[in-house]
Amino acid sequence: MDIGVLTVVAASLVAMSVVAWYRVIARHDETEGRGFRVGVAGMLSVLAFIAGYFEVSHHLRQQLATEALGVLSDVDGISADCERLTEGLLNLSQYQGYVYFDGTNVAHLRRQVCHNLWDYAHGGQANPTEDQILAVHVVGHEAMHINGIRTESVAECTAVQLNHLIAEELGATPEEARELQRRYFEDLYPRQRSNYISSECREGGDLDIFPDRTEFP
Numbered sequence: 629m630d631i632g633v634l635t636v637v638a639a640s641l642v643a644m645s646v647v648a649w650y651r652v653i654a655r656h657d658e659t660e661g662r663g664f665r666v667g668v669a670g671m672l673s674v675l676a677f678i679a680g681y682f683e684v685s686h687h688l689r690q691q692l693a694t695e696a697l698g699v700l701s702d703v704d705g706i707s708a709d710c711e712r713l714t715e716g717l718l719n720l721s722q723y724q725g726y727v728y729f730d731g732t733n734v735a736h737l738r739r740q741v742c743h744n745l746w747d748y749a750h751g752g753q754a755n756p757t758e759d760q761i762l763a764v765h766v767v768g769h770e771a772m773h774i775n776g777i778r779t780e781s782v783a784e785c786t787a788v789q790l791n792h793l794i795a796e797e798l799g800a801t802p803e804e805a806r807e808l809q810r811r812y813f814e815d816l817y818p819r820q821r822s823n824y825i826s827s828e829c830r831e832g833g834d835l836d837i838f839p840d841r842t843e844f845p
């Protein structure tokens with residue numbers, strides 16, 4: 629169960645709105661203060677709606693990320709944990725995502741990764757931004773860790789060769805998905821940390837998972 633500060637705020641505002649509207653109805657015959665009671669109830673309802681909107685959006689993004697993760701993993705109970713706003717403010721790490729190797733099958737994703745993944749799936753497929761390409765790839769990279777690959781350069785190079793399948797799941801045509809894969813490999817892969825990249829991540833290299841094919845990735 630994913631409960632954050634916003635969950636509590638949204639639930640509290642809903643409860644307060646209900647109480648406020650109950651007062652409006654119960655004390656309907658009292659003219660004094662009636663306008664004020666209606667005003668308070670209306671304001672609480674608006675705030676509850678806004679908080680609820682953001683809370684539901686968080687869960688929808690997380691659900692989409694979980695679906696994307698499942699494209700490259702058959703591990704049971706795999707799920708994405710999208711960072712909440714409050715967690716994001718406290719997280720100063722450079723990592724886009726991480727997995728704890730403790731038997732749990734959860735990929736922890738930075739807030740912007742989940743946002744960019746959502747934007748990619750909702751209209752970004754034909755002309756994705758670099759951040760959207762990175763988000764699609766990061767999900768693939770974390771899926772490799774959940775699949776049991778611990779070495780960063782191996783997880784990274786395997787994801788490089790499979791990330792187009794996530795793009796397709798998120799609505800890209802096969803051509804758009806391959807273009808995303810090509811752009812990641814040519815533009816973003818070389819800029820990763822040194823322990824993420826390998827000279828064997830090439831056609832015919834040790835990390836080529838499709839040795840029979842002549843094109844890479």
Ligand SMILES: [Zn+2]
Binds near residue numbers: 769773780783
């Ligand atoms: Zn990694």
